[in-house]
Amino acid sequence: MAERGAHLTAASAHEDQPSIFEVVAQDSLMSALRPALQHAVKVLSDSNPERWGWLWRGFDEAFALLELLLQHHFLSRHGGSFAENFYGLKRVSVDDGRSHGLSAGLRLRSLCLLVVAPYVGAKLGRLVGRLREEQDYAIHPPSSLRGRLCRAALAMYPFAALAWEAWVLAQQIGYLLGKAQHHSPLLRMACVRLVRMTTQDWQQDSSVRKSSSLSLWLSTGLSVGVFFLQFLEWWHSPENQESLRSLTALPPPPPPLHLDLGLDSPPAMLPALRTLCPLCRKVRANEAALSTSGFVFCYRCAHAYLKAHQRCPITGYPSHTRHLVKLYAKEER
Known part of the structure; x- marks a missing residue:
């Protein structure tokens, strides 16, 4: 079994294609960045609502704008998203291969799928949650048009979410077995695939970083910031808080003496x-x-x-x- 697992892992390295562990790790990096940053903004908002309350109320838009600037910078200068560049990966066109960089159209398509798609997904999730609350409290009459539309949307949403997750799982299994070039449907829609950066890419990337102090500061600051935000997310996770409570729990004190x-x-x-x-x-x-x-x-x-x-x-x-x-x-x- 171990030899079979090693064969599957090594098979994905053909033509500098990253392993399933690398692509899943870079996906989890951005998924962990959002809740950690959201928690930091919530702490600021609770400590000073008058100054930071607007940031908490418009967190989705602020995070989308920040991610738009971040991903545009890395796609333009390094040929991949921030998380992909962090793990030494880049995007290439499915048709042109490694010898050509991303065209303007592919960068725009990648930018939309990296930023707009998660933003729409987050807004859709909040909308479904609000519709469930309206249905629970019977805010709109069931016989009204809005009530019927709400019931239809709530009935269809679980199936749509299940279909999407099944598609992602099928893509990852196909990628693991070497039957697919993409581990994610979003990469398939963007008409790009992920490859490892070569020595020439690393040299070019280093020269770009040295020539641009802003890029160097941004890369270093984001690397440290990602570590801090991931630590913050872990620290405030329910599992860690439960373990801390169990460690710090003290036995009840004895009755006071006369x-x-x-x-x-x-x-x-x-x-x-x-x-x-x-x-x-x-x-x-x-x-x-x-x-x-x-x-x-x-x-x-x-x-x-x-x-x-x-x-x-x-x-x-x-x-x-x-x-x-x-x-x-x-x-x-």
Whole structure:
């Protein structure tokens, strides 16, 4: 099995074609960049809504504009998208092969499929979510034209999404087996394929980077920024937060010690049942908690004890009647 897997991995290296691991890795780079950057913008918006609230409200448009400038720069100068160039890949025409760079038409088509298609997909997902909320809360009557259109769109969307995912999976399987030139339907629509950069490409790319300080700053800054944003996404992921909570979870502290055992009125002891008042030993009535210690008593018992002794009946902590907090529980019927 291992030899078979190695054969499949090595087979994709024919004619400098990247392996399935390289192309999937560059796809996941941009898919991880968006949620990480979105979380950073949300933190800024929550910390200063007046200054950064507009950025959170128009995040889709701002991210699309940023990605448009980024992808246009890398397609024009390096012959591939930012993620593809990051992994040492470039785009070539399916018809012309490696000897020719991308024409203006292919760059425009690639730019639309890299930026416009994800933007439309994100907007479509938000629209479907809003339609589901409208249907759940019955905002529009079911008999109205809008209600019928909403039901039809919600019924068709899962099948369309499933068909798209099946197409992507079929393309990746065909690419893995060496039966397809593209691992993604978007590359097929763009009429380009991915190849590894040659030594000449690396030398030319290095000369371009050295001749342009902006390109050098952009490439270095984006490499560091991508690492930081991926780390930020991992840090705030539910799995990591759950592991952090399990690591930082501490056992509950022991009950506080009695402080004033030498007084003429010793502190009360806790009853066996939690529903009983420690002072009157009866089921608590008109419950009240003492904020200095957290124990719960009958309000009348605690109020009288605090007026007489000015301390918690259990712990001996100095307390006053103003430290009593009334508890209002839902009455059982």
